[in-house]
Each structure stands twice: as structure tokens, then as C-alpha cells.
Amino acid sequence: MAKVVKRPKLSLFERLYLPALWNGFKVTLRHFLSWKKSGVYEDKNKDNKFKATLNYPEELWTVPEGFRGAPYLVSDQDGATKCVSCQLCEFVCPPKAIRIIPPGEDGEEAHREGSEKMPKKFEIDMLRCIFCGYCEEVCPEEAIYLAKDYYAGYDENLMRRDYALTGQSRDEMIYDKEKLLEHGGVHNDRIKKWEKKQKDADAQETFPVEISPKSQ
Amino acid sequence: MEWINNLTPGQQFALFSLVKICVAVFAVVLPMVAYSVVAERRISAWIQDRVGPNRVGIPFTNIKLWGLGQPVADGVKFILKEDFTPAHVRKVYFWLAPAVAMVPALLTLAVIPFGSKLGSQQAVIANLNVGILYTFGIVSLGVYGIVLAGYASNSKYPFLGGIRSSAQMISYEIAMGMSVVPVFMLVGDLNLGKVISYQADGFTSWLIFKQPLAFVIFLIAAFAETNRLPFDLPESETELVGGYHTEYSSMKFALFFLGEYAAMIAVSAMMVVLFLGGWTLPFAGLNEPATSIWIGLLQVGIFIGKLLLFMGLFIWVRWMLPRFRYDQLMDLGWKRFVPLALANIVVTAVVLYFLNAK
Numbered sequence: 001m002a003k004v005v006k007r008p009k010l011s012l013f014e015r016l017y018l019p020a021l022w023n024g025f026k027v028t029l030r031h032f033l034s035w036k037k038s039g040v041y042e043d044k045n046k047d048n049k050f051k052a053t054l055n056y057p058e059e060l061w062t063v064p065e066g067f068r069g070a071p072y073l074v075s076d077q078d079g080a081t082k083c084v085s086c087q088l089c090e091f092v093c094p095p096k097a098i099r100i101i102p103p104g105e106d107g108e109e110a111h112r113e114g115s116e117k118m119p120k121k122f123e124i125d126m127l128r129c130i131f132c133g134y135c136e137e138v139c140p141e142e143a144i145y146l147a148k149d150y151y152a153g154y155d156e157n158l159m160r161r162d163y164a165l166t167g168q169s170r171d172e173m174i175y176d177k178e179k180l181l182e183h184g185g186v187h188n189d190r191i192k193k194w195e196k197k198q199k200d201a202d203a204q205e206t207f208p209v210e211i212s213p214k215s216q
Numbered sequence: 217m218e219w220i221n222n223l224t225p226g227q228q229f230a231l232f233s234l235v236k237i238c239v240a241v242f243a244v245v246l247p248m249v250a251y252s253v254v255a256e257r258r259i260s261a262w263i264q265d266r267v268g269p270n271r272v273g274i275p276f277t278n279i280k281l282w283g284l285g286q287p288v289a290d291g292v293k294f295i296l297k298e299d300f301t302p303a304h305v306r307k308v309y310f311w312l313a314p315a316v317a318m319v320p321a322l323l324t325l326a327v328i329p330f331g332s333k334l335g336s337q338q339a340v341i342a343n344l345n346v347g348i349l350y351t352f353g354i355v356s357l358g359v360y361g362i363v364l365a366g367y368a369s370n371s372k373y374p375f376l377g378g379i380r381s382s383a384q385m386i387s388y389e390i391a392m393g394m395s396v397v398p399v400f401m402l403v404g405d406l407n408l409g410k411v412i413s414y415q416a417d418g419f420t421s422w423l424i425f426k427q428p429l430a431f432v433i434f435l436i437a438a439f440a441e442t443n444r445l446p447f448d449l450p451e452s453e454t455e456l457v458g459g460y461h462t463e464y465s466s467m468k469f470a471l472f473f474l475g476e477y478a479a480m481i482a483v484s485a486m487m488v489v490l491f492l493g494g495w496t497l498p499f500a501g502l503n504e505p506a507t508s509i510w511i512g513l514l515q516v517g518i519f520i521g522k523l524l525l526f527m528g529l530f531i532w533v534r535w536m537l538p539r540f541r542y543d544q545l546m547d548l549g550w551k552r553f554v555p556l557a558l559a560n561i562v563v564t565a566v567v568l569y570f571l572n573a574k
Contacts, residue, residue, distance in 0.1 A: 028263045
């Protein structure tokens with residue numbers, strides 16, 4: 001059904017266009033003079049005079065909780081690579097951005113005792129990565145994380161900005177193992193699975209196992 | 217400086233005219249054009265709660281200067297961009313049009329008295345006795361640039377823009393021309409220097425207060441003549457994709473762009489001379505021709521200050537009003553301003569008749 005739009009009947013004064021002109025001057029002048037600070041970035045950007053504009057390189061974005069940044073490898077508190085090159089992330093990666101080469105027969109020994117493998121090569125092509133987070137989800141060793149920027153000790157002036165990956169060539173955007181580890185930083189390994197594993201292995205060395213009388 | 221005195225008067229005139237042209241056009245007006253673009257961008261940003269270009273400073277340093285290096289960057293960009301000539305254009309006119317658009321705006325400045333005296337020289341490039349006629353003659357040439365661009369581009373949007381601009385500029389030129397007739401009836405002379413000395417006595421003799429209606433009509437017609445919002449129908453990005461300069465790129469586009477701002481400066485200067493007392497201020501002896509070069513420079517500064525007021529108004533209004541519809545524009549021009557200007561002439565004539573009859 002056609003809708004009839006009622007045109008307001010304008011008085012002669014209004015039809016002179018002058019009230020509209022005057023209001024236009026008022027509105028634009030008010031906005032021109034309003035140097036109100038942004039409520040959005042108030043705590044982070046105290047120098048930001050303008051409403052919602054973030055003067056980006058000088059003022060940084062507050063990364064929200066749950067932000068999925070670039071995937072990086074992390075080391076544990078002993079400085080050892082957590083990754084055991086199981087290649088699950090490589091397998092699950094939808095855009096095939098991850099490439100892992102396991103150590104092979106005569107590969108390098110793992111950094112920590114009791115752990116069998118570590119990747120010989122670990123590359124993430126940041127140009128392919130879609131930041132989906134499957135690698136983080138699938139990793140059994142909690143060795144790969146999508147950077148969130150707000151873990152303890154994160155210094156916004158020193159650390160990289162994971163929402164702005166930049167480079168000057170395609171080769172530069174393929175991050176190798178060293179770079180990924182360096183960017184990933186240290187995550188505390190609370191479970192310390194490998195220590196226990198060593199203990200278990202030691203225990204198995206003392207054979208025969210003592211069998212408690214109850215189970216007989 | 218002995219050699220200057222040894223020149224014949226004709227040679228001296230040529231020399232000083234050349235110096236005035238070089239200084240006024242290349243050292244004052246063109247930088248003003250460039251910086252009015254920056255002003256436009258910053259002011260529009262502030263009105264719209266944005267920041268605007270505030271990055272470019274001195275090249276190869278970290279000094280930012282609130283973005284005042286922007287014109288340099290823009291200029292370099294315009295020069296380095298590909299100067300593309302589409303295959304379907306009429307080449308001669310296509311190349312001619314940007315120059316025709318830019319030149320009249322600068323030519324108008326020839327008769328504007330931008331100061332009283334600098335040393336022994338009058339601060340005007342050409343002290344014509346028919347200054348205002350010259351100005352209107354040159355301003356009406358400005359339409360050719362746009363019409364040529366619209367015609368030469370040989371495509372539909374520039375064509376529509378060109379048609380619109382020819383109709384708009386011719387219509388408003390009539391209202392504009394008639395609006396200043398009362399001014400010259402009061403002054404009794406077409407020389408722009410005489411117009412200024414008529415207004416030198418005090419604020420009450422400024423023609424903006426003596427002829428407010430003429431000023432309003434002239435101001436609005438000036439908006440239409442320079443294709444500024446709310447009358448930017450020849451350009452109208454939203455309907456005509458940029459109108460007459462749709463097919464232009466690189467420096468040829470920049471000439472249109474700068475021509476618009478140069479035209480703004482030209483009409484602002486015209487308004488300052490005709491209605492705001494030119495280089496005079498009615499106190500501290502600033503309404504007398506300068507005796508020293510410093511007073512002369514100060515008066516040039518006063519002139520530029522008044523001019524910048526109008527430039528600010530031009531920019532401000534652009535971000536305030538929506539574009540007029542084409543019939544509204546024609547209606548306003550022909551049915552409102554032309555009769556109003558005519559009535560203003562008649563009323564002024566009658567009043568002058570009775571005042572002089574006493």
C-alpha cells in the first residue's frame with residue numbers, strides 16, 4: 001500500500017530558508033568546537049582529543065579479551081620448545097599455513113629430557129593464516145597460541161602488535177621457528193608432564209615392580 | 217637601485233607590474249590556494265568530529281607541523297600520478313579545458329587593490345577605471361573551462377555537469393552583476409580603488425551595511441559562481457560521479473581542483489573590496505594610504521585577513537548545507553534574486569534621487 005508522506009506546512013519564515021541556515025551554522029559550529037574526548041578509548045588514550053579517532057601509531061588499540069592474533073610458538077619456563085612436532089596443527093590448518101618438518105632419524109635432540117621430538121622446521125605463512133585458532137585448539141602440548149596481548153608481563157611498548165602484521169616482502173611474512181618462539185614468549189607449564197614422565201620412566205627401570213599384597 | 221631610476225616610465229611600469237604579478241600570484245595566491253585545500257580538509261574533519269590530515273610535516277624528518285606539509289605531498293602526488301587521456305575524448309579541448317578553468321580565476325586578481333601603497337607603487341596590478349566590468353568579463357570566461365571539459369570528455373556525466381554549470385553560472389551572473397549596480401550608484405565610479413576610498417571613513421560607510429541586500433545576493437551568487445556547495449551541481453559527486461572532471465586525472469584534475477579554490481579567493485577578494493572596505497580599517501590611521509612600507513604591508517595583511525574570513529565562510533557552508541535540487545537552484549536565481557536585485561536598484565535609485573534633490 002502506498003504510504004502518503006505528509007509534507008509539513010512551512011510558515012513563510014521557514015520557507016525563507018533562514019531558520020534552516022541558522023540551525024546549520026549552530027550544529028556545525030558545535031561540532032567544530034567540541035573537542036570531547038573519546039569515551040571508547042578513554043583510559044588508554046588520555047591524549048586523544050578527538051572523539052573516536054585513534055591516532056594509531058602513537059596510541060595503541062586496547063585488544064579485547066578473546067582476541068585472536070597471530071599464532072606463535074611458546075616456550076616453557078625452562079626455555080624449551082613445547083612443540084613435539086606431532087603435526088596436528090599442520091593437519092588441521094584450513095588454509096595450510098603451517099608447515100612442520102619433524103626431526104627425522106638423525107635429527108636434533110629435544111630440548112627437554114624425556115621428550116622425544118621437537119620440530120626441525122616450523123613455519124607459519126602469515127599471509128595464508130586466517131587466524132581461526134584451530135591450531136591452538138588442537139595442540140595437545142599447548143605449544144601454539146594465538147596472541148592475545150594481555151598476559152602477565154605484557155608491555156605494549158616493547159611487544160609486537162599482533163593485529164598489525166607487516167612486512168616488506170612475501171618471504172618476510174613466512175615466520176620461521178626462531179621468530180615464532182621469540183614472539184611467542186614464555187608460557188608457564190603448570191602440569192610439567194615431562195618431569196613426571198621422566199620419573200615414571202625411572203620407576204620402570206627399577207624392575208620388578210613391587211606388587212602390593214592386596215592385589216594378589 | 218640607481219638603475220631603476222634610469223629606466224623610462226614605461227620600462228618601470230613593466231618591471232613593477234611583472235614583480236607584482238610574480239609576487240601576488242606565485243608567492244601569495246598559489247600558496248593560499250594550496251593551503252585552503254588543507255584548511256578545507258581540516259575544518260571539514262573538525263566539523264564531522266574527525267581529525268583530518270595531521271601527519272605530513274617536513275619530509276624525511278619526524279617533524280609533523282600539524283599536517284602543514286600536506287600540500288607538498290598532494291602536489292607531488294598529482295605530478296607523479298598517471299596523466300591518463302581516455303581514447304574517446306576530443307583531445308584539443310580536453311587539454312585546453314583545465315587551463316581555461318584555472319586562468320580566469322587568476323586573471324580576476326589583476327584589478328583587485330590588495331593594499332594601498334608599497335613604497336612608491338600602488339598595491340594593485342592594474343588600476344583599471346572599469347575594474348568591475350573587467351572582473352565580470354573575466355569571471356564569465358570561467359564557465360568555458362567547465363563547459364569545454366564537459367563537452368570534450370565525450371561521456372554522459374561530464375556532459376550533464378557541463379550543461380548544468382553553463383546554465384547555473386549564466387543565471388547567477390545576472391543576479392551577481394545586478395546586485396553590485398547599487399554599489400556603484402552609491403560610489404559613482406567603477407574603479408575598485410575608488411570603491412575602497414568611499415568606504416574608508418568608518419564602519420557605517422562599509423557597503424555591507426549600506427547595501428546588505430546587495431551583499432547577500434552577491435555572496436550567494438558567488439557560491440553559485442564558484443560551484444561550491446550548496447550549489448555544486450556541475451560537480452555533484454553523488455549524482456554525476458564528479459561531473460565535468462570525471463574523465464580527468466593527475467595534474468589536469470588538479471588544475472580544476474585548484475581553479476575552484478583560486479576562484480573562491482578571487483570572489484572573496486571581490487567581496488572584501490566591494491563590501492568590506494578592502495584594505496582599510498577605520499581606526500589607527502589604517503584607512504589612509506600608507507606612508508611607510510610597513511603600514512603598507514600591514515594593510516595587505518588586513519586585506520588578506522578579511523579575505524580569509526570569507527574563505528572560512530565558504531568552507532564552513534560547504535559542510536553545513538545539502539545540495540540544492542536543480543529546479544530549486546534555477547528558481548532561486550531567476551525568481552528570487554533577479555527581481556530582488558532589480559528592486560534593490562530601483563529603491564537605491566529613488567533614495568539617491570531624493571537625497572540629492574535636497
